[in-house]
Amino acid sequence: MVHVELAGLKKSYDGKKNVIEQVDLKLEQGEFFVLVGPSGCGKSTILRMIAGLEPITDGSLFVNGIRMNHTPPNKRNLSMVFQNYALYPHLNVEQNIMFGLHTKKISREEQQRRCADAAEMLGLADYLERKPRELSGGQRQRVALARAIVTQSPLCLMDEPLSNLDAKLRARMRSEIRQIQRKLGITMIYVTHDQTEAMTMADRMMILHEGQAMQIGKPLDIYNHPANAFTATFIGSPAMNVMDAGINPASIHLSQQCALPNPMKSSVKEASKQVLFGIRPEHILFSAPEQANAVVEVVNTEILGTETLITFIMNDPKKQWIARWNGQWQFSVGDQIPIRFDMDSIHLFSKDNGRLLWTSNEDQSNQTAREVLR
């Protein structure tokens, strides 16, 4: 069942330039949807339009099929967690959590019960008497979360709620939020600029770039089938290697020494042109010398324990590639190593607009099967 629908949503602050260009989106009931993109791409703007805190310039917002463009925030039946938590500094945790519940015409006992439940669920029971300034960042964040939960609104909006936390706490809160969302069956729209957060939490996600939706889909689909060069480099850490390459009907030239067979034989239109060649770090393989596509020079290695990140160059020192290999590999700077590209996993993007021109693994089931076998 479609819960929230954005149809041709547009936003302009100054009446001239559109900060949001044409966003179309349908959210299912109970879905965990992540809006992800670099800073300033318009994530908060979209969220604020859904919440009713910012007027919609053009297009429509439907909730349960009803057009909501001009409904005031309190009538939209949603809860929101702000990036800076927006806790009331003069109220204690309990008062903060229950703030505004009275407007929902809930009895005092029911308010108390919900507050106690939420505090229990989020491990805040011992802090109910404290003021927000006497709490750590993680505890504050949980108070903000509790405040959203007690309203029992069917739709919850979160704007980078974890951005102020340390890595460890962030990882824990990620799974806590996800569990709570599942348990309560809330439809969630979650904003983040962190692709790891997006990948790990989302049922589906939208990648936003300069106000335009670059791609919408399941995290793994997007990871495996980026629709354009932006998505390809944005999702995945370390990012996909995307490099300029020359192309002719027979081959792709990455450098003078390195030419790969052109898999895109049928499409001659792109012949003798420049394209963007993309490959994920895990698809660059260490090779026996006789099968190598290229011999490259190591400029840096980062051994992470279970895997090693190797930064290398071919000819141009400005174009640094990254490969990710399992295990611990010890190279020193300047080592010449033979590598091979997994030709089933390369992507070619248009140099003009960044659109995907060609990829071998069009069929997703094939791809996942291959992942399992490896």
Added chain:
Amino acid sequence: MTSTKRISLYAVLIICTAIMMFPIFYAVSISFMDGKEVLDGQLLPSGFSLTNYVEVFEKVPLLTYLINSFATSAIVMIGQLLVSSLAAFAFVFMKFKGRDFVFFLFISTMMIPWEATMVPNFMTIQSLGWTNNYVGLTIPFFALAFGTFLLRQHFKTIPKELYEASQVAGISRFRFFWTVILPISRSSLVTLGIYSFLTNWNMYLWPLLVTNTESARTVQIGLKQLQTQEIASDWGVVMAGVVIVILPTLILLFAGQKKLQKGLTQGALK
């Protein structure tokens, strides 16, 4: 800091304090002297007789004046706090066309000296028949550009997400103002309150204009009255009156000094 530096610093401070405090000290001292001691130019009274204090209450209706001053100051203070905070709230949290222009207009009235508007104000009050009562003494001061400015500066430091969160939660605008904004801005409100109380307490010209009965006049006029009545013959009595009148000022300043400082600099820095 070396000790010589510190000693010289303290010396300068002490001298300044002495110069500043001398008139007040001398006034207190005179209020305990009889006429002869004053004329002899003594610095300290020979004893602490309260005769001057008793006399001042007999010569002028000082108690009535005190009550009038206190009441008008309190009413003006509450009025200014309410009007300024509501105006500042609108200027910060409500969006409307020409908001900045209106605010600029509002603030620019700070440039117009109060004396310049005195005559039109007086005529208004007179034609409304508000002379000789609290209404005429207080209402013209309710809208205070400075107070609005001070509070607006403070309100602007409040994250707008607090307002948005309460909008999402369905809290009404006024309730948000009352239960969130005012408690958060306590220190600025105290500052403004003290400021407006003292300003009104020390006001002379306006009460002189709009009151002409003893029952409606305020202390500053009472003091002037003392001075002219006595024709400088009995300074002891005049000074006793002065001491009584500045007492509330001093108490307020001592009690609220910390808050006053904090509030004023807070507004200035942000």
